[in-house]
Amino acid sequence: MGEGTTLKTFDVIVVGAGPGGYVAAIRAAQLGLSVAIVEREHMGGICLNWGCIPTKTMLRSSEVFHLMQRAGEFGLSATGIDFDLEAVIKRSRAVAKQLNSGVSHLMKKNKITVVMGEATLPARGKVRVTTDKGTEDLSADNIIVATGARARELPGLEADGDLVWTYKHALMPPRMPKKLLVIGSGAIGIEFASFYNTLGAETTVVEVQDRILPVEDAEISAFARKSFEAQKMTIRTNSTVKKLDRGKGRVTAHIETDGKVQKHDFDTVISAVGITANTENLGLEALGAKIDRSFVVTDAYCRTGVDGLYVIGDATNGPWLAHKASHEGVMVAEMIAGGKPHAVDPDSIAGCTYCQPQIASVGLTEAQARDAGFDIKVGRFPFIGNGKAIALGETEGMVKTVFDAKTGALLGAHMIGAEVTELIQGYVVGRQLETTEEDLMQAVFPHPTLSEMMHESVLDAYGRVIHM
Numbered sequence: 001m002g003e004g005t006t007l008k009t010f011d012v013i014v015v016g017a018g019p020g021g022y023v024a025a026i027r028a029a030q031l032g033l034s035v036a037i038v039e040r041e042h043m044g045g046i047c048l049n050w051g052c053i054p055t056k057t058m059l060r061s062s063e064v065f066h067l068m069q070r071a072g073e074f075g076l077s078a079t080g081i082d083f084d085l086e087a088v089i090k091r092s093r094a095v096a097k098q099l100n101s102g103v104s105h106l107m108k109k110n111k112i113t114v115v116m117g118e119a120t121l122p123a124r125g126k127v128r129v130t131t132d133k134g135t136e137d138l139s140a141d142n143i144i145v146a147t148g149a150r151a152r153e154l155p156g157l158e159a160d161g162d163l164v165w166t167y168k169h170a171l172m173p174p175r176m177p178k179k180l181l182v183i184g185s186g187a188i189g190i191e192f193a194s195f196y197n198t199l200g201a202e203t204t205v206v207e208v209q210d211r212i213l214p215v216e217d218a219e220i221s222a223f224a225r226k227s228f229e230a231q232k233m234t235i236r237t238n239s240t241v242k243k244l245d246r247g248k249g250r251v252t253a254h255i256e257t258d259g260k261v262q263k264h265d266f267d268t269v270i271s272a273v274g275i276t277a278n279t280e281n282l283g284l285e286a287l288g289a290k291i292d293r294s295f296v297v298t299d300a301y302c303r304t305g306v307d308g309l310y311v312i313g314d315a316t317n318g319p320w321l322a323h324k325a326s327h328e329g330v331m332v333a334e335m336i337a338g339g340k341p342h343a344v345d346p347d348s349i350a351g352c353t354y355c356q357p358q359i360a361s362v363g364l365t366e367a368q369a370r371d372a373g374f375d376i377k378v379g380r381f382p383f384i385g386n387g388k389a390i391a392l393g394e395t396e397g398m399v400k401t402v403f404d405a406k407t408g409a410l411l412g413a414h415m416i417g418a419e420v421t422e423l424i425q426g427y428v429v430g431r432q433l434e435t436t437e438e439d440l441m442q443a444v445f446p447h448p449t450l451s452e453m454m455h456e457s458v459l460d461a462y463g464r465v466i467h468m
């Protein structure tokens with residue numbers, strides 16, 4: 001240990017206070033374990049400060065803006081509809097700050113020792129923290145690494161905060177883009193494209209694969225593309241940005257499609273090409289953990305193969321989502337306390353994209369189900385057939401459900417349309433309870449609700465749809 005440091009011992013040390021880390025810490029404390037959590041920057045991690053929450057706050061502003069523009073459809077009038085980007089961002093930062101303080105409060109409430117500083121793992125069971133005041137050494141039989149991830153940078157496409165942004169810049173923009181290029185059509189890229197496009201930026205999305213939102217069911221991707229194009233977004237699939245020439249207030253992007261390179265000018269580029277885990281410089285490999293392209297290799301229980309060393313959340317296998325991180329945190333804390341929790345099943349982790357229209361899914365896509373050898377039954381129901389959707393003025397969208405034809409097991413659900421990020425939990429609970437088509441058909445859904453589309457989609461898979 002370094003000179004002048006005192007060794008404090010805990011049952012569990014958590015490194016990183018994002019949703020994975022702080023939830024693991026709370027659950028461990030609830031189970032009677034003494035817990036320290038080390039955080040170098042912000043309580044709540046990327047999720048509360050630079051991810052889930054501030055983006056959704058901004059997207060709410062663009063959604064309300066869009067609704068105000070549609071006032072006439074609802075028999076209302078609104079004139080001089082405009083936005084103040086600075087005020088939109090101010091609200092987003094205030095909400096992030098509020099939740100960040102909430103996490104600090106939860107740490108206090110659960111008697112968790114918070115150490116603010118940069119952690120390394122110099123030996124098994126040891127954590128060294130570099131703080132403002134020097135170094136502090138901590139020890140515990142169990143260490144949970146939840147150090148998360150940052151924006152992945154591709155050579156030549158690096159962010160500079162002015163012309164080329166990562167998600168952090170896009171959350172604190174120096175200006176409103178006029179002509180925006182978004183590289184990458186995963187959830188993060190599409191959410192920013194949707195936000196800035198709705199506020200009036202001329203937006204182009206470039207995606208290397210043959211469709212946008214490539215992890216979603218192909219039918220949903222195609223639906224989303226059509227909808228975004230109707231909103232005047234330009235979508236270039238099968239395309240790569242080979243080079244960015246940065247000039248004064250202008251970026252020329254060299255975009256290759258089918259072997260042909262075309263140059264296009266933009267004033268702003270958002271690079272959303274994935275994430276890199278924060279796993280270097282911690283000392284994990286020296287302890288015996290394996291790292292694959294920045295992500296720590298773990299088993300289904302987040303074990304690294306090194307005694308007492310667990311890695312959860314974005315620092316390990318995907319899906320890289322906050323609810324997966326926090327669920328792993330609970331699982332690992334319970335294991336450490338001697339419990340026998342179930343492993344987290346990645347196929348039961350729902351994915352949500354809060355663009356306009358929203359997208360949500362859980363389980364296998366139709367293609368994945370076929371590829372896995374299932375004989376399947378597929379049901380679909382359009383928003384236009386649902387009374388509540390019509391009443392809300394939200395008739396664009398669909399709900400698709402995939403079943404195993406032999407057993408009736410619910411294999412997957414895929415949705416696009418208003419509020420589907422709230423609706424998907426019905427299917428999540430269904431999968432968790434190992435529901436079949438019979439249970440879902442027997443359930444009585446309240447009327448009028450958007451949730452009735454879940455019912456109708458299930459009925460459609462078995463030739464019993466009513467309102468279509």
Ligand SMILES: Cc1cc2nc3c(=O)[nH]c(=O)nc-3n(C[C@H](O)[C@H](O)[C@H](O)COP(=O)(O)OP(=O)(O)OC[C@H]3O[C@@H](n4cnc5c(N)ncnc54)[C@H](O)[C@@H]3O)c2cc1C
Pocket residue numbers: 015016017018019020021038039040041042043044045046047048050051052053055117118119120146147148149167188278282312313314315320321322323324325352
């Ligand atoms: C723009 C954007 C939007 C997103 N939207 C959603 C969404 O809507 N829904 C969703 O589920 N997910 C979303 N995500 C993903 C989500 O934010 C992550 O999956 C989630 O934050 C991962 O949690 P985590 O605890 O693993 O790591 P993080 O939240 O990244 O937290 C890790 C923490 O560890 C700290 N840390 C790192 N290294 C050290 C060290 N050496 N010492 C001390 N501390 C350290 C970091 O400072 C950080 O606070 C979004 C991400 C982005 C970027």
